[in-house]
Amino acid sequence: MTMSLSAELWPDVQPDAARRLMLAGVESFAQRGYHATTTRDIATNAGMSPAALYVHFPSKAALLFAISRSGHEQALELVRTAAESADAPTRAMREIVERFVAWHARRHTIARVVQYELGALPEKEYRVVAELRRDIERIVHDLVVKGANAGVFTVSDPMTAARAVLSLGVDVARWYTDRSRKSPTALGREYGELALRMLGADPARSPS
């Protein structure tokens, strides 16, 4: 169960032991926070010795960085693909929000670590992740501007609007649980409508 989940989450990470450590790290960080988690906790959680952990990650910070970078890269890829999926800004924005929200609901435990443990990253690693975050913001910002120029969006400050759109998705990771009554996909669809309205567009003119 755990093995197949970790393979699904990080298909590009090899070997499987590294993926198991990432999953154990996510679970430990999400539960007790980065600073209160020891490498021993993580290794035990993954059924390994602390020495085995260091074979794959030189430090606890390196493990957090691997989790954080991978999560941000997945989010960026998802936002970029969604943005390129349609020419019409309303259509593209709806795709972004639907997929971004669904990802934060489906992957809420990883997303919590990714979103809330940024401050624990060492300076150099933080800069790498911050650049990925800027890329995500930039795609949404540019699409807001494109829609405003095309007359389909009405916003007073594109950067604030872009950040608010992303906030809707990010905050889902805080409250969503496996017991939430809406599926990630259904929630994404509703949020897609809310986000389009927020940008002054009529969702009925760009159906899901």
Added chain:
Amino acid sequence: MTMSLSAELWPDVQPDAARRLMLAGVESFAQRGYHATTTRDIATNAGMSPAALYVHFPSKAALLFAISRSGHEQALELVRTAAESADAPTRAMREIVERFVAWHARRHTIARVVQYELGALPEKEYRVVAELRRDIERIVHDLVVKGANAGVFTVSDPMTAARAVLSLGVDVARWYTDRSRKSPTALGREYGELALRMLGADPARSPS
């Protein structure tokens, strides 16, 4: 400096030593997380001995509870007052969002602890705070329903819409810093417009 800030944050808490411990707790929890913070860290940060801390709070969990309950009570009071400040749902909703967003920006360090360390509260204390959260959600939800019934809001699911409105405010605490270029008040005003649009209302018909 620290003393006057703690008095401003918790005017109802006495004596000043208890307020200083709450402020030291907020700073420590926000920086390293609840689980990685010891009562010794907090006492030292407040310029006291660990024994002096226990005079005011029987445990670290009791201190977190005091911070969390106070933060939620302030947010609830703010939302309730805003909701009652106007009869028109659009006007009342704008007031709620403006004040809720500004509070999360101005008090971003406290708000982070309040919003992200909920899981660290013991069961009984968690239930008290969860009830305050439901009260906040209920006020916003009821206002969404009132506006929908009055034909000024258009939403497919009032609970999802209410949660999205609150998410806009909560997530501000995650990214807002003292170096952010917009003041809490200015940000609140912009978000008030975005939230009204999200609910299908025209902000121009209910100016700030």
